Amino acid sequence: MTNPPAGAMIRVEGLTKAYGERTVLADVSFDVAAGEIVSVVGPSGCGKTTLLRCVAGLIPPSSGTVSIAGQRVTEPPEGVGVVFQHFGLFPWKTVFGNVAYGLTVKGVPRREIESRVRELIVMVGLEGFEKSYPYQLSGGMQQRTGLARALAIEPSVLVMDEPFASLDAQTRDLLQLELLRIWEQRPTAMIFVTHSIDEAVLMGDRIVILSGQPGHVHDIVDVGIGRPRGREATDSERFRVVRDYLWTVVMQGANRRNMPGSAIETNIRASDPP
Ligand SMILES: Nc1ncnc2c1ncn2[C@@H]1O[C@H](COP(=O)(O)OP(=O)(O)O)[C@@H](O)[C@H]1O
Numbered sequence: 001m002t003n004p005p006a007g008a009m010i011r012v013e014g015l016t017k018a019y020g021e022r023t024v025l026a027d028v029s030f031d032v033a034a035g036e037i038v039s040v041v042g043p044s045g046c047g048k049t050t051l052l053r054c055v056a057g058l059i060p061p062s063s064g065t066v067s068i069a070g071q072r073v074t075e076p077p078e079g080v081g082v083v084f085q086h087f088g089l090f091p092w093k094t095v096f097g098n099v100a101y102g103l104t105v106k107g108v109p110r111r112e113i114e115s116r117v118r119e120l121i122v123m124v125g126l127e128g129f130e131k132s133y134p135y136q137l138s139g140g141m142q143q144r145t146g147l148a149r150a151l152a153i154e155p156s157v158l159v160m161d162e163p164f165a166s167l168d169a170q171t172r173d174l175l176q177l178e179l180l181r182i183w184e185q186r187p188t189a190m191i192f193v194t195h196s197i198d199e200a201v202l203m204g205d206r207i208v209i210l211s212g213q214p215g216h217v218h219d220i221v222d223v224g225i226g227r228p229r230g231r232e233a234t235d236s237e238r239f240r241v242v243r244d245y246l247w248t249v250v251m252q253g254a255n256r257r258n259m260p261g262s263a264i265e266t267n268i269r270a271s272d273p274p
């Protein structure tokens with residue numbers, strides 16, 4: 001059900017990761033093309049964060065490789081923006097300071113930092129909050145700050161770990177659409193990890209379904225919905241078909257864990273598209 005991209009920007013090959021004796025990811029392989037969004041979906045504990053940490057060069061794989069633009073990842077590579085689930089902002093820095101961080105580290109001249117950070121702050125809708133500290137912001141505003149910080153370095157690769165999971169439903173819906181809008185202006189290769197099936201379909205060109213413990217690739221699905229995408233994408237027939245397929249797969253996994261064998265088939269049929 002999938003068309004592999006031509007020139008891979010991110011390549012994950014045979015990635016296996018163990019913590020001590022315990023293998024949490026087994027033989028995971030997939031590619032992300034330049035300007036492609038690949039959603040990664042799977043139940044809690046299947047190794048999604050571990051996968052992203054390997055891609056971002058924060059932890060080494062036990063075996064297998066990650067490469068970005070043809071370079072093997074052995075440490076955090078330049079040009080990779082990371083957005084975490086729990087914001088990961090510096091509490092002692094203002095919104096401005098947080099967004100400016102990557103540019104400051106790179107030694108970008110102060111005036112250039114000022115103008116770029118200002119632009120980004122407007123882009124993510126935080127005008128007027130430049131001098132606020134994270135504790136003075138709502139969750140949604142903190143996540144906007146995290147997004148602006150990741151975008152500031154003009155990344156060629158973005159990895160996002162359930163960036164909207166801890167937000168209320170309304171803010172999440174809003175930020176999904178804003179992220180899509182921002183991405184349209186400058187499409188980068190993106191891995192978007194989520195446990196929300198709807199979010200995976202809305203964001204992704206393709207979806208990597210992880211399942212099991214250790215987590216492995218169960219399937220890779222072509223979403224097949226055009227861009228630009230807005231909220232109306234969720235009304236399309238194709239959206240429904242892909243979502244129902246994912247639900248079926250996830251249900252199957254859940255049933256395998258919780259129920260004896262024969263219950264599986266019955267439950268899948270019940271959720272099949274009419
Ligand atoms: N640093 C670590 N040391 C030991 N075990 C870990 C570590 N990080 C994660 N794990 C375990 O690895 C498994 C996968 O975790 P994680 O990648 O966070 O999954 P997910 O993001 O899909 O919820 C979990 O069982 C978790 O407890």
Ligand SMILES: [Mg+2]
Pocket residue numbers: 048049050161
């Ligand atoms: Mg996680």
